[in-house]
């Protein structure tokens with residue numbers, strides 16, 4: 001099957017960066033696809049949603065923080081062919097949020113120094129993103 005025949009799945013994700021320049025990773029819970037791998041928080045865009053609105057919704061659902069569109073800076077994107085879909089994933093950077101962060105979906109959260117990001121097993125689509133974040137931070 002040609003690449004172009006795969007459905008494109010658009011997923012929005014964010015690198016939340018704290019005052020020390022550490023990045024938030026979330027470990028995908030058991031039962032989900034790619035369980036156990038570490039990822040940037042985010043998820044699928046619902047029909048009719050803008051990418052930013054989807055990300056704001058996902059951040060509330062997954063880690064209970066409030067983010068505004070003005071604080072979401074587009075950074076880069078992943079384009080990766082998985083077995084049954086092609087992932088297109090815009091990655092934002094965000095350094096400001098409100099509320100006490102807590103995992104709401106059984107995930108484990110970790111604040112990771114850029115130099116240590118390579119020690120966390122991530123989905124294959126994320127590899128180039130990690131290198132770009134290390135350059136930025």
Ligand SMILES: Nc1nc2c([nH]c(=O)n2[C@H]2C[C@H](O)[C@@H](COP(=O)(O)OP(=O)(O)OP(=O)(O)O)O2)c(=O)[nH]1
Nearest residue numbers: 011013033034039040041042043044087123125126
């Ligand atoms: N959130 C996120 N998803 C990623 C990353 N890398 C990567 O390949 N993915 C893939 C895994 C999934 O196939 C897809 C996102 O799915 P998801 O399960 O997080 O979507 P969602 O939050 O909307 O969850 P659900 O409602 O479908 O359970 O993108 C990443 O860094 N962050």
Ligand SMILES: [Mg+2]
Nearest residue numbers: 041042043044
């Ligand atoms: Mg998600």
